[in-house]
Amino acid sequence: MNRTEPHLPWMLDTKDVGRRPGSMAEVERDLPAPADFGTDVISVPEGDPMPLQARLESVVEGVLVTGTVNATAVGACVRCLDPVSLDIETRFQELFAYADRAAHHREVGARDEESEEHVIVDGLIDLEPVLRDAVVPALPFQPVCREDCLGLCAQCGVRMEDDPGHEHVVIDPRWSALAALASEASTTDDGD
Ligand SMILES: [Zn+2]
Ligand SMILES: [Zn+2]
Incomplete structure (x- = not known):
């Protein structure tokens, strides 16, 4: 049991969808929020449930994951310091490439070097960095308890x-x- 267990709920198994292009699988589960999921001013408390609904679709290069994740971020109003609680729903779509395919892309010098490439490791998809990139930038920079908070x-x-x-x-x-x-x-x- 020395593996990094906390990460496991965030892993999707590509065995569920198989490697035949066109096959699909649906996933529904509550992800426990990882540490530091947010910014200094607003974040999802560690361990809080983040309901995930996702569809895995086998494509030639890998597995395309499309879904929605919900969470409740908490912080303090920047004007009056009252607690702020914000329900967020984020849609995301990301391609996870098979390792052999990803290597091939690098060899042929795939153009979009800027975009981060997500790779399937040991048949597993790690959703954590993808959802972090989708959710955290969408959090308000200056949360307020109400738009018209007088401070x-x-x-x-x-x-x-x-x-x-x-x-x-x-x-x-x-x-x-x-x-x-x-x-x-x-x-x-x-x-x-
Ligand atoms: Zn306020
Ligand atoms: Zn006064």
């Missing part, structure tokens, strides 16, 4: 929602300068 008061930090329109009496800058002088004088005075 916090810049002066006192209270949630503007709790006390909308509250104001702070702004001291005339000349008086505040005097007040600063006075407090400075009092603190320097109490020496010996």
Whole structure:
């Protein structure tokens, strides 16, 4: 049991679909969210279920996987720091190439070197990097609890929602300068 077990739920077995082009298989399962599935501000808590529905289709080069994954990402509102919970549904499609086919592509200098090539290893498809690439960039850069979240008061930090329109009496800058002088004088005075 020394294998990296946590990864196993994310693996699809190509034996289910076979190598005859045109054959298909359906997969439905809950994937446990891996660590760091998200960004600094919003992510899917590790171990939370991510329902997956996928269709595997055998093609000449490998197996084409098309599907949908759902997840609930949590984070904090960038304006008021309240918790944010966001249901996301991401569709994806990716070709996983047979190792021999992938090697052939490299030999003939397949043009799209930029695009990452996914290879079937030991008959298994690793969905983790594919779903990470599909889900994480779709997460909001600056999550908010509501589009019209009023945020916090810049002066006192209270949630503007709790006390909308509250104001702070702004001291005339000349008086505040005097007040600063006075407090400075009092603190320097109490020496010996
Ligand atoms: Zn907010
Ligand atoms: Zn305030």
